[in-house]
Amino acid sequence: MKKRILVKFSGEALAGENGFGIDTKILKFIADEIKSLVDNGVETSIVIGGGNFIRGVSAAKDGTIKRTSGDYMGMLGTVINAVAMQEALEFVGVSVRVQSAIKMEAICETFIVRKAKRHLEKNRVVIFAAGTGNPFFTTDTAATLRASEIDANMLIKATKVDGIYNKDPNKFKDAKKYDSLSYDQALHDNIKVMDDTAIALAKENSLPIVVCNMFEKGNILKIIEGDYSNCSIVKPDEKEMV
Ligand code: GTP
Numbered sequence: 001m002k003k004r005i006l007v008k009f010s011g012e013a014l015a016g017e018n019g020f021g022i023d024t025k026i027l028k029f030i031a032d033e034i035k036s037l038v039d040n041g042v043e044t045s046i047v048i049g050g051g052n053f054i055r056g057v058s059a060a061k062d063g064t065i066k067r068t069s070g071d072y073m074g075m076l077g078t079v080i081n082a083v084a085m086q087e088a089l090e091f092v093g094v095s096v097r098v099q100s101a102i103k104m105e106a107i108c109e110t111f112i113v114r115k116a117k118r119h120l121e122k123n124r125v126v127i128f129a130a131g132t133g134n135p136f137f138t139t140d141t142a143a144t145l146r147a148s149e150i151d152a153n154m155l156i157k158a159t160k161v162d163g164i165y166n167k168d169p170n171k172f173k174d175a176k177k178y179d180s181l182s183y184d185q186a187l188h189d190n191i192k193v194m195d196d197t198a199i200a201l202a203k204e205n206s207l208p209i210v211v212c213n214m215f216e217k218g219n220i221l222k223i224i225e226g227d228y229s230n231c232s233i234v235k236p237d238e239k240e241m242v
Contacts, residue, residue: 001153002041002043003041003042003043003153003154003224004042004043004044004045004120004150004151004152004153005037005042005043005044005045005147005152005153005154005155005156005224006044006045006046006047006128006143006146006147006150006152006154006155006156007034007044007045007046007047007156007158007220008046008047008048008049008139008140008143008155008156008157008158009030009046009047009048009049009158009214010048010049010051010159010160011048011049011050011051011052011053011077011078011081011139012049012051012052013026013052013158013159013160013214014026014027014030014048014052014081014084015052019052020052020053021052021053022052022080022081022084024088027084027085027087027088028088028091028092029215030085030088030214031085031088031089031091031092031094032092033214033217033218033219033220033221034046034089034094034125035089035092035093035094036218036221037220037221037224038094038123038125040221040224040225041123042221042224043120043121043123044120044125044126045116045120045125045126045127045128045146045147045150045152046082046085046125046126046127046128047078047127047128047139047142047143047146048078048081048082048085048127048129048139049077049078049081049138049139049140050074050075050076050077050078050080050081050131050139051074051077052077052081053073053074053076053077053080053081054070054073054074054077055070055074056070056071056072056073056074056135057070058070059073059074067135067136068135068136070135071131071134071135071136071137072135074131075101075102075129075130075131075133076130078129078130078131078139079098079100079104079107079108079129079130081129082098082100082108082127082128082129083098083107083108083129085127086098086108086127089125094125095122095123095124095125096124096125096126096127097109097116097119097124097125097126097127098126098127098129099111099112099115099116099126099127099128099129100128100129100130100133101128101129101130101131101132101133101134101142102130102133104130108129111128111133111146113149113150116128116146116149116150117150117151120150126150128142128143128146132145137197138194138195138197138198140157140194140195140198141194141195141197141198141201143155143157143198144194144198144199144201144202144205144207144209145201147202147207148201148202148205148207152207153208154207154208154209154210154223154224155202155207155208155209155210156209156210156211156212156220156223156224157193157194157209157210157211157212158212158213158214158220159211159212159213159214160213160214160215161211161213162177162212162213162216162230162231163177163178163179163211163212163230163231163232164177164178164181164186164191164193164211164232164234165177165178166178166189166191177232178191178232179228179232179233180228180232180233180234180235181232181233181234182234182235182236182237183199183200183202183203183234183235183236184203184237185234186199186209186234187199187200187203193209193211193232193234194209199234202234203236206235206236208233208234208235209233209234209235210223210228210231210232210233210234211231211232211233211234212230212231212232213230213231216230219231
């Protein structure tokens, strides 16, 4: 069976040490990683957050900007990242299409699930931009939604850490890493791997979520090939199977 995956990158990761904007060295690194997936026959789609530009919740903190407007501003940030990633992928010779949840036809295609699947079948990478197109949803939820819609086998959350811990590994030396956990554990154990909406949607669709370190070269391909030694996976346990 053909492997079809969605990789979620945080916008913040694109910013590098600056914490803001886009570091083209990181963009190029990610593009090379994605190219290795495509070269190995993996149908690959991407969601990138927008936190390197703006976060709706933070923008709305003092009440000057409404939360809904802050979230739309955040969605625009994800479109900037998607266009940048499109350029980097084309630079390394990968075919790519950007589809936005909000129509902006001068910049990119509009999200149409059947068209997205067609692009993937033609070995094009598809980048889903503008989140879900609605305020109050995170890009993690957008990633889970799009992964479910395109029948992805797996959602990979590519982060700065190598998996899911019971407490912050940067603060606590005795933090314990999970190899695997159920959706219910991810929902109830105060494990902030993704927001509850995203986890609930993944659970409903039995979509496995893998959390791994994006900066380790070859890591994502290793996971897709079945080596889960360097990541954490959220998947249905037997009682959750229907
Ligand atoms: P096939 O029909 O499978 O060959 O796909 P295709 O994407 O190559 O064909 P299409 O003619 O739809 O697109 C050609 C180019 O135009 C691609 O680079 C698309 O990303 C781009 N494109 C298609 N629709 C839109 C749109 O609504 N807005 C923008 N900005 N670009 C678009």
